[in-house]
Each structure stands twice: as structure tokens, then as C-alpha cells.
Amino acid sequence: MILSIASGKGGTGKTTVAANIALSVSANQKLQVLDCDVEGPNAHFFIKAEFEKEKISYLPYPEINENKCTYCGRCAEVCAYNALAVLKESVLTFPELCHGCGACKLFCPENAIKEIGRRIGVIKSGYAGNIFLLSGKLDVGQAMSPPLIRQMKKMIDKEQDVILDVPPGTSCPMVEAVKGSDHTLLVTEPTPFGLNDLKLSVDTLKQMDVPFSIVLNRARPGDEIIHKYCRKENIPLVMEIPLDRKIAEAYSKGETLIDLDPSYKIKFLDLFERLKSRIEIAQANFIER
Amino acid sequence: MKQIVIISGKGGTGKTILTSAFASLAKNKALADCDVDAANLYLMVHPEIKETHSFTGGEKAIYDQEKCTYCGVCESLCRFDAIHSSEEGNISIDPFSCEGCRVCALSCPSQAIKMKPAVCGEWYVSQTKYGPFVHARLYPGEENSGKLVSVVREKAKKIAESNSLDWVLIDGPPGIGCPVIASLSGVNLAVAVTEPSLSAVHDMERVIETSKHFKVKTACIINKYDINKQNTQGIINWCHSNNVEFLGKISYSEEAIKAVTQGIPIPELPGSKLSNEIKKIWYNLINIDN
Numbered sequence: 021m022i023l024s025i026a027s028g029k030g031g032t033g034k035t036t037v038a039a040n041i042a043l044s045v046s047a048n049q050k051l052q053v054l055d056c057d058v059e060g061p062n063a064h065f066f067i068k069a070e071f072e073k074e075k076i077s078y079l080p081y082p083e084i085n086e087n088k089c090t091y092c093g094r095c096a097e098v099c100a101y102n103a104l105a106v107l108k109e110s111v112l113t114f115p116e117l118c119h120g121c122g123a124c125k126l127f128c129p130e131n132a133i134k135e136i137g138r139r140i141g142v143i144k145s146g147y148a149g150n151i152f153l154l155s156g157k158l159d160v161g162q163a164m165s166p167p168l169i170r171q172m173k174k175m176i177d178k179e180q181d182v183i184l185d186v187p188p189g190t191s192c193p194m195v196e197a198v199k200g201s202d203h204t205l206l207v208t209e210p211t212p213f214g215l216n217d218l219k220l221s222v223d224t225l226k227q228m229d230v231p232f233s234i235v236l237n238r239a240r241p242g243d244e245i246i247h248k249y250c251r252k253e254n255i256p257l258v259m260e261i262p263l264d265r266k267i268a269e270a271y272s273k274g275e276t277l278i279d280l281d282p283s284y285k286i287k288f289l290d291l292f293e294r295l296k297s298r299i300e301i302a303q304a305n306f307i308e309r
Numbered sequence: 310m311k312q313i314v315i316i317s318g319k320g321g322t323g324k325t326i327l328t329s330a331f332a333s334l335a336k337n338k339a340l341a342d343c344d345v346d347a348a349n350l351y352l353m354v355h356p357e358i359k360e361t362h363s364f365t366g367g368e369k370a371i372y373d374q375e376k377c378t379y380c381g382v383c384e385s386l387c388r389f390d391a392i393h394s395s396e397e398g399n400i401s402i403d404p405f406s407c408e409g410c411r412v413c414a415l416s417c418p419s420q421a422i423k424m425k426p427a428v429c430g431e432w433y434v435s436q437t438k439y440g441p442f443v444h445a446r447l448y449p450g451e452e453n454s455g456k457l458v459s460v461v462r463e464k465a466k467k468i469a470e471s472n473s474l475d476w477v478l479i480d481g482p483p484g485i486g487c488p489v490i491a492s493l494s495g496v497n498l499a500v501a502v503t504e505p506s507l508s509a510v511h512d513m514e515r516v517i518e519t520s521k522h523f524k525v526k527t528a529c530i531i532n533k534y535d536i537n538k539q540n541t542q543g544i545i546n547w548c549h550s551n552n553v554e555f556l557g558k559i560s561y562s563e564e565a566i567k568a569v570t571q572g573i574p575i576p577e578l579p580g581s582k583l584s585n586e587i588k589k590i591w592y593n594l595i596n597i598d599n
Binding site for chain 2: 028029030031032035059060062065098100101119120121122123126127158160161162163164165166170187188189190191192193194195199211212213216217220221223224227228240265268269271272273274
């Protein structure tokens with residue numbers, strides 16, 4: 021199963037849920053965790069992996085061979101991102117704008133363009149017991165996280181369950197991380213901010229055709245704003261975690277929910293198993309059809 | 310006129326709550342919400358929308374099945390995994406994966422793919438009781454958030470200049486990527502709001518590294534400081550060692566939830582304890598150059 025943990029609003033508890041599910045499940049089986057929040061990876065504070073490997077991540081960008089170049093300007097014409105400018109007798113490249121699409125190289129009539137790699141970040145990996153943690157970190161000053169997330173996802177072993185800690189929001193980093201998931205857990209909080217951003221996430225997942233359900237964090241008795249929404253939209257609310265200052269204090273130290281209260285272990289394990297069996301049934305039905 | 314952006318690195322540290330509090334305390338200002346893919350400031354400042362504009366950022370590839378000869382060149386050249394052919398040979402282009410690079414359209418031998426400008430969001434100019442407010446909505450799953458942020462920034466700046474306002478207060482996005490970089494461009498001060506958790510401190514250091522990378526003067530506020538007083542002191546020490554102005558700290562309090570639930574900025578909540586802490590911070594902020 022590929023299970024992603026996402027949220028429109030930042031700070032609702034994605035990493036808390038992802039790490040606690042992974043740690044609970046890892047007592048019984050091996051699994052992978054991908055920390056796709058490459059602008060601010062935090063899963064390693066809770067899943068205390070020994071990082072053995074570090075892979076530098078590169079994005080291609082064009083290098084012009086000025087011996088072959090005739091300054092025809094075709095490369096700048098085809099570039100959708102203004103990453104090349106052709107002057108009378110020189111070509112300027114703007115690597116930070118380059119998306120690595122390869123158009124300039126493909127369409128250069130003189131074959132004067134080579135692609136070289138520029139560093140955008142790093143992917144660390146290692147084990148914490150049965151968990152294989154992949155943690156991606158975008159270099160400071162780099163604008164684009166989707167290429168790094170894409171590279172991380174290519175490292176997934178499809179034979180094993182994987183949990184993805186997804187960046188906040190609903191734009192391209194979130195979409196890149198969630199793409200291809202069997203199920204997404206949307207983590208929210210019972211406030212107008214939480215509900216506003218939850219609706220945006222739900223909209224996005226429906227358009228992406230990824231099944232989802234909701235985890236309510238910082239729940240307070242009497243705060244029904246999310247419950248009402250879930251009932252109205254017929255979206256399963258699969259878990260609630262209460263608002264509790266002790267949870268915030270434990271989190272601040274890198275302690276998990278299951279450290280604070282071991283009874284959460286069975287709740288997270290049960291959630292994971294229920295999702296997995298639901299997906300297996302859905303896949304079996306699909307094959308039958 | 311001074312432009313101030315509130316950033317954080319980690320989401321959920323209190324950027325929007327603080328921006329709305331400053332909006333309530335500052336005189337003569339314009340507001341901007343640059344968290345374009347999950348905009349929340351409007352829930353605190355209650356705008357009356359005066360202008361709506363559509364935002365076109367980039368292009369998307371559109372497929373014409375009638376012209377297609379199923380040669381498969383497009384799929385083989387797409388680097389973003391956006392083009393897939395089914396067993397029967399039908400091509401589909403995933404608009405969420407398409408980055409508008411044009412490689413498929415340019416290489417298709419039968420012109421079966423065309424590039425169309427993508428309307429991927431909207432932006433608004435509104436009036437609020439705090440002053441003019443520029444905000445936006447990026448449609449779900451879209452890219453070009455940095456471009457839309459730049460549009461919001463540019464408009465807010467123009468409004469402030471033409472109305473001789475003293476401040477542009479900008480609610481920034483989380484992270485360190487292109488929307489944050491666009492929010493930082495040309496501001497007088499970046500204020501990083503953090504909380505004393507390992508995760509938030511780690512991300513605060515990265516976002517401050519980002520603002521320094523772009524040569525922006527940076528200050529810091531600690532929210533929910535009493536969750537972990539040891540880490541709080543660590544952050545204060547780090548600020549002193551790294552040329553980051555420490556503006557002050559705010560207690561953990563359910564008043565923040567009350568403010569958000571009622572849509573009332575904290576300084577306007579009757580009997581608010583946090584209000585005094587925030588007023589001190591605002592005072593430090595406006596006197597930062599002294």
C-alpha cells in the first residue's frame with residue numbers, strides 16, 4: 021500500500037500521524053517512510069534512523085558549446101521558462117529557471133547543447149528498526165521541490181508498504197508527493213483555517229482521483245466544525261487526537277504520541293490495517309471487473 | 310513605506326494570526342496574503358472584494374485524438390511522467406503532471422498536441438476595516454505559485470505607494486521554495502515566527518538562511534514559548550549569534566483558537582492576555598532600526 025499523509029494547512033499534524041503510524045506498524049513488519057516535505061523535513065526527529073547513505077540530487081540544465089552555436093535563438097524560442105537568452109554573440113542561461121525538460125537540447129539545430137547537472141538537494145536514507153526512512157532536503161535558495169520529490173519516489177520499493185509525509189498545501193509539491201497513492205489521510209484541526217484548507221485539499225484529491233479519509237487533530241469536545249463537514253460530504257473521519265498541551269510538549273522534544281501514551285499504538289496499527297484491507301478489496305473488485 | 314513579510318519555515322506556527330494582529334495594531338497600511346495555495350488571512354480581516362482578476366501562469370498541453378497517429382514520441386520524451394498511453398494506444402495527458410514545457414507539442418509529427426495558456430488561479434483587490442487587501446487563490450494542484458505571489462506583491466506595493474501608506478504587511482507561505490522566495494523579494498524586513506519544537510526550530514533556521522541568502526534583514530518571534538522553555542532559550546541564543554533581531558515571545562494559550570474561531574484579531578479580543586505580549590512585539594518591530 022502507498023499511504024500518503026497530507027493537509028492543506030501546515031502544522032496540523034501530518035508528520036505526527038505519519039511517524040506514529042510507521043512506528044506502530046513497524047513492530048510487525050518492514051516498511052518505508054518517505055519524508056517528501058523536502059523544504060522542511062521533520063520525520064527524522066521522530067523516526068530516529070541511522071542515515072547511512074546520502075545521495076546528492078541533481079537537475080539537468082543546458083550548457084552551450086559556443087564553438088558549434090550559431091546564435092540562431094531557437095533554444096530561447098522553445099524554452100517555456102525564459103531560462104535562456106540569446107544575444108548577438110553569446111547565450112545566457114538562468115539555471116534556477118530551468119525545469120530540466122530537455123527542449124533546448126532536442127531542438128538545437130547545431131547539436132550545440134549538452135545537459136549538465138546542478139545540485140538541488142540531498143536524499144538521506146537509513147534504518148530505524150524495521151523502517152527504511154528516505155529523507156529529502158532541498159538546498160536553501162532552490163525554488164522547486166517537485167523534481168527532488170520525483171527522484172525520491174523513484175526509489176520506492178513497490179513490494180513493501182510505504183508511508184509518505186507530504187508537504188502542506190495543494191499546489192505542485194503536494195501533488196507530486198501524493199500522485200500514485202492508494203489512499204491519502206488528510207490531517208486537519210477543528211478551526212475555520214483547518215476547514216478552509218481541508219476543503220481545498222479534498223477538491224485537489226477528488227480531481228486527482230485519490231481516495232481519502234480524515235484524521236482530526238487537536239480535537240476539542242463541542243468543536244463540531246469538521247464533524248459537520250465530514251457528515252455533509254460523506255467523508256470518513258477515521259481518527260481523532262485530542263487537543264492536549266502534553267502532546268505539544270512531547271512533540272517539542274521529538275517524543276512520539278506512542279511514547280506519551282502507548283495505547284495509541286493499537287489505534288494507529290488498527291487504522292493502517294483497515295486502510296490496507298479496504299484497498300486490497302477495492303483492487304480485487306477492480307480486477308474482477 | 311515599509312514592506313514586512315511574516316514567514317516561518319514550518320507551517321502552523323502562527324503567521325496568519327500574527328499578521329492579523331499586526332493589521333489591527335498598525336496604522337496606515339495595506340495587507341497582502343501570499344499563502345496563495347491555502348489562503349487564510351481573509352478569515353480574520355473579512356474583505357469586501359472590489360476587483361477579481363484571473364491569473365494565467367504558463368501553459369498546458371492539450372491532446373487532439375483525431376490527429377494522433379499513436380507514434381508514442383510524446384510519451385517517450387516527456388520528463389514529467391505526464392503522458393501515458395493505454396493498451397489500446399489512447400494517449401492521455403495528466404494536467405497535474407504537465408509542466409507546460411512544450412516538448413510534446415513541438416515534437417509531435419502530426420501536430421496532435423497544442424499548448425494552451427492555463428488559467429490557474431485568481432487574485433483579488435479588497436477593502437477591509439484595516440485597509441486595502443490583496444489576496445489570491447491558486448486553483449488546486451497548480452504550479453506557478455511563485456508567479457501568483459509576485460502578482461499579489463506587486464499590486465499591494467502599488468496600492469501602498471499610490472495611497473502613501475506606511476506599511477505593507479504580508480502573510481507569507483510556509484516552506485522555503487518559490488512562493489517564499491517571491492514573498493521575500495524586495496521586502497524591508499522578514500519576520501520568522503517559530504515555536505520551540507525541534508521541527509519548528511530546524512525549519513526556522515532554514516527559512517532564515519533563505520532570507521539571508523536573498524539579503525533580507527530578518528527578525529524572529531517565538532510563539533507558544535512556554536511549551537519548551539529550554540528550546541526557547543536556545544532559539545534566543547541562536548538569534549543573537551546569527552545577527553537575527555529577537556522581537557519577543559508569546560505564550561501558549563487557547564486564546565489563539567478563540568481568535569481564529571471568532572475571526573477576531575487577538576488585540577480586539579476582550580480581556581486578552583496575549584494582546585499585551587503582541588503589542589510589545591509590534592512596538593519592538595516598528596523600532597527595530599533604533
